[in-house]
Amino acid sequence: MKELKKALADNAKAVNGVLDDILMMGVGPEARVVEAMRYTSLNSGKRIRPFLVTASANLFNVDEAAALRVAAAVEFVHCYSLIHDDLPAMDDDDLRRGKPTCHIKFDEATAILAGDALLTKAFEVLADENTHGNSSVRVELISALAKASGAAGMVGGQMLDLFAEDHPLQMPEITRLQRMKTGSLIAVSCEMGAILGRASEKALHALHAYAHDVGLAFQIADDLLDVEGDEKEVGKKTGKDAAAGKATFVSLLGVERAREQAEILAKQASAHLEIFEDKGSLLSDLALYVVNRNT
Amino acid sequence: MKELKKALADNAKAVNGVLDDILMMGVGPEARVVEAMRYTSLNSGKRIRPFLVTASANLFNVDEAAALRVAAAVEFVHCYSLIHDDLPAMDDDDLRRGKPTCHIKFDEATAILAGDALLTKAFEVLADENTHGNSSVRVELISALAKASGAAGMVGGQMLDLFAEDHPLQMPEITRLQRMKTGSLIAVSCEMGAILGRASEKALHALHAYAHDVGLAFQIADDLLDVEGDEKEVGKKTGKDAAAGKATFVSLLGVERAREQAEILAKQASAHLEIFEDKGSLLSDLALYVVNRNT
Numbered sequence: 100m101k102e103l104k105k106a107l108a109d110n111a112k113a114v115n116g117v118l119d120d121i122l123m124m125g126v127g128p129e130a131r132v133v134e135a136m137r138y139t140s141l142n143s144g145k146r147i148r149p150f151l152v153t154a155s156a157n158l159f160n161v162d163e164a165a166a167l168r169v170a171a172a173v174e175f176v177h178c179y180s181l182i183h184d185d186l187p188a189m190d191d192d193d194l195r196r197g198k199p200t201c202h203i204k205f206d207e208a209t210a211i212l213a214g215d216a217l218l219t220k221a222f223e224v225l226a227d228e229n230t231h232g233n234s235s236v237r238v239e240l241i242s243a244l245a246k247a248s249g250a251a252g253m254v255g256g257q258m259l260d261l262f263a264e265d266h267p268l269q270m271p272e273i274t275r276l277q278r279m280k281t282g283s284l285i286a287v288s289c290e291m292g293a294i295l296g297r298a299s300e301k302a303l304h305a306l307h308a309y310a311h312d313v314g315l316a317f318q319i320a321d322d323l324l325d326v327e328g329d330e331k332e333v334g335k336k337t338g339k340d341a342a343a344g345k346a347t348f349v350s351l352l353g354v355e356r357a358r359e360q361a362e363i364l365a366k367q368a369s370a371h372l373e374i375f376e377d378k379g380s381l382l383s384d385l386a387l388y389v390v391n392r393n394t
Numbered sequence: 395m396k397e398l399k400k401a402l403a404d405n406a407k408a409v410n411g412v413l414d415d416i417l418m419m420g421v422g423p424e425a426r427v428v429e430a431m432r433y434t435s436l437n438s439g440k441r442i443r444p445f446l447v448t449a450s451a452n453l454f455n456v457d458e459a460a461a462l463r464v465a466a467a468v469e470f471v472h473c474y475s476l477i478h479d480d481l482p483a484m485d486d487d488d489l490r491r492g493k494p495t496c497h498i499k500f501d502e503a504t505a506i507l508a509g510d511a512l513l514t515k516a517f518e519v520l521a522d523e524n525t526h527g528n529s530s531v532r533v534e535l536i537s538a539l540a541k542a543s544g545a546a547g548m549v550g551g552q553m554l555d556l557f558a559e560d561h562p563l564q565m566p567e568i569t570r571l572q573r574m575k576t577g578s579l580i581a582v583s584c585e586m587g588a589i590l591g592r593a594s595e596k597a598l599h600a601l602h603a604y605a606h607d608v609g610l611a612f613q614i615a616d617d618l619l620d621v622e623g624d625e626k627e628v629g630k631k632t633g634k635d636a637a638a639g640k641a642t643f644v645s646l647l648g649v650e651r652a653r654e655q656a657e658i659l660a661k662q663a664s665a666h667l668e669i670f671e672d673k674g675s676l677l678s679d680l681a682l683y684v685v686n687r688n689t
Contacts, residue, residue, distance in 0.1 A: 125545070125546070125550075127554070127570075128553070128554055128557040128561070129545070129550035129551070129553040129554045129557070129574070131553055131557070132545050132549060132550060132553040133545050136545065179510075183506055183507075183510060186503075186506065188501070188502035188503045188506060189503050189506065206483070207483035208481075208483045208484050208556050209553070209556075211478055211481065211483060211484065211506065212478075212549050212552055212553055214510070215474075215478060215509070215510075215513065215549050216544050216545040216549045216550075218510065218513055218514065219513065219540050219543050219544035219545075219549065220540070220544055220545070222517045222536055222540045223536075223537060223540035223541060223544060225536075226533045226534075226536040226537040226540060227537065228533075234529040234530040234532070234533045235529040237529070237533045238521045238523075238529045238532045238533055238536075239521075241517055241518075241520075241521040241533075241536060242518060242521040242522065245514050245515070245517045245518035245521060246518060248514050249511050249514035249515055249518060250420070250424070250427050250428050250431065250511040250514075250515070251420070254427060254507050254510050254511045254514065255420075255424040255427060255511075256424070257507055258423070258424040258426055258427040258504070258507055259422070259423055259424045261503050261504075262423040262424070262426070266423070275422075279424070
C-alpha cells in the first residue's frame with residue numbers, strides 16, 4: 100500500500116505536468132475559457148483514472164510519455180463531466196475538491212464552455228501523433244473514449260441520475276446507472292492502457308472485469324463518504340443524497356452491508372489480475388485503496 | 395442557382411437520413427437524452443456545413459457515403475453548439491429554426507447533456523471505420539474538427555461573443571470573433587472534404603481561402619437578418635443584437651455597406667475556386683446564396 104501511495108503521487112505529479120503543458124494559456128479575452136479549464140484540471144485531485152491508464156499500460160511495458168498523454172485525455176473528460184454536473188441545472192454544487200466549483204469561480208456560461216472545450220481537447224490530444232505514432236491505435240483510443248463518455252455511457256448515466264431524483268430506483272437499476280455514470284470512464288481508462296499495449300483478448304477481458312468491479316466498489320465508497328465522510332476532508336458537500344431522498348447503494352443496503360459489498364468487490368477485482376502475476380500488484384492495491392479512502 | 399437549390403435539398407435529405415440512422419433511440423429512461431439529440435438534429439435546417447463537406451469532397455470524387463458521414467459529424471458539432479449557445483446562461487434563446495429550443499422543449503439539464511453527447515458522437519462517428527477505411531485519414535479528420543471547435547476555435551469565439559456583450563468591439567476584433575465562432579466550423583467543413591479527397595496543397599489553400607470569405611459573408615448576412623429579417627421566416631428571435639447594444643458588422647458599417655461587403659466577399663470566395671473550373675460551380679453559387687438567403 101505504501102508503494103501504491105507513492106505511485107499515485109508520482110503519477111499525479113506527472114499527469115499534472117502534461118495537463119499543464121497541453122492547456123497553454125492564450126492571449127485575448129477568450130483566454131478566460133482556458134483559465135477556467137486550467138482552474139478545474141490543475142488541482143490536487145487523486146487522478147485515479149489517469150493512474151488506471153498508466154498502470155494498465157505498464158502491464159504491457161508501454162512508453163510512459165504515450166500513456167501519460169492518454170491519461171491526460173481521460174482526465175480532461177472527467178473534469179469536463181465534473182464542471183457540467185456541478186452546474187445549477189444539474190447537481191448544483193458549489194464546492195469540489197475543497198474549492199469553489201467552476202461556475203462559482205467564473206460564471207455559468209464560462210463553465211459550460213470550459214467543459215465543452217475540455218471534452219474537445221481530449222479528442223484533439225488523442226488524435227495527435229505525439230500521443231502515438233500509429234494512427235490505428237489513435238482511432239481505437241478515440242473510439243473507446245467516445246463510446247464510454249457519450250449517451251450510451253457517462254452522459255447516459257448522468258441522465259439516469261437526474262431521472263433518479265424523483266424515481267426511487269432499485270438495486271439492479273442503481274447498478275446500471277453507476278456502471279454508466281462512473282464505471283464506463285473507469286473501465287475505458289483500463290481499456291485504453293490495454294489498447295496502447297496491444298493487449299491480448301485474454302488480458303483485455305481480465306482488465307475489463309477488474310475495472311467493472313473497481314468501478315462499483317468506487318461508487319459504493321463514494322456513497323459511504325456521502326453518509327459518513329467529513330465535509331472538509333472529502334472536499335465537497337456531504338449528506339446530499341440522503342437530503343434529496345435519493346436511493347443509493349447505502350440507502351438500499353445499509354452502511355454495514357454496503358461496506359462489506361465494496362470490500363468483496365475490491366477482492367474480486369484483485370482476483371481478476373492474477374494472470375498478470377506480480378505486475379498487477381499496484382492495480383490490485385488500488386482496488387483496496389478506493390474502498391478505504393476518506394476523500 | 396436552381397441547380398444549387400436542388401443540390402442543397404438533396405444533400406439535406408441525405409444528411410438527415412444518416413443523422414437519423416446514427417442517432418438510434420435507446421430504451422430506458424436515459425433515452426431522454428437521445429430524444430433531445432434527435433429533436434435538435436433532425437429538423438428542417440439548411441445543412442450548409444454538411445453541404446460544404448460533401449460539395450468539397452465532390453471536387454475530388456470522394457465516395458458519397460464517406461462524405462455524408464463526415465457531414466453528419468460536422469452537423470452534430472453545429473447542433474451541439476446551438477443547444478449550448480441557446481441556454482439561459484448563454485444567449486438565452488427560446489426559439490430556433492421556428493421551434494422551441496432544446497432546453498425549452500426538454501429542460502436545461504437534458505439540453506446540456508444532449509449537447510455534450512452530440513459533440514462526443516461527432517468524434518465517435520469520425521473514428522468509426524465505416525466512415526473511412528484508412529485510419530490516418532480518420533485521425534486527420536478528428537484532429538481538424540477538434541481544433542476548429544475547441545477553445546482556439548468555435549468555443550473561444552463564443553467566449554469572445556459573451557465578452558462582447560459588455561465590451562463594444564471594433565471591426566478587427568469582430569472579424570476575429572466571427573472567424574472563430576462561425577468561420578472555423580465553416581472552414582473545417584471544406585477542409586474535411588479536402589482531407590477525404592487527399593487534396594493537393596494548392597487545392598487545400600484555395601478551399602481555405604474560399605471558406606474564409608464565405609464564413610464572413612455568412613455572418614454579415616446573419617447580422618443583416620437580425621436587423622431586417624422577418625422573425626417567422628428566420629425562425630428565431632430577431633433584433634437581439636441591437637436590443638443588447640452589441641456591436642455587429644451592421645452596427646459598425648451600416649446596412650448598405652454591410653450588404654456591399656457581403657457581396658464582395660461572396661464574389662471573392664467564388665474567385666478562389668477558379669482552379670476547380672466547372673466542378674466548383676455549386677460551391678461558387680453557395681457563396682452567393684448565403685448572402686442572399688432570407689432564413
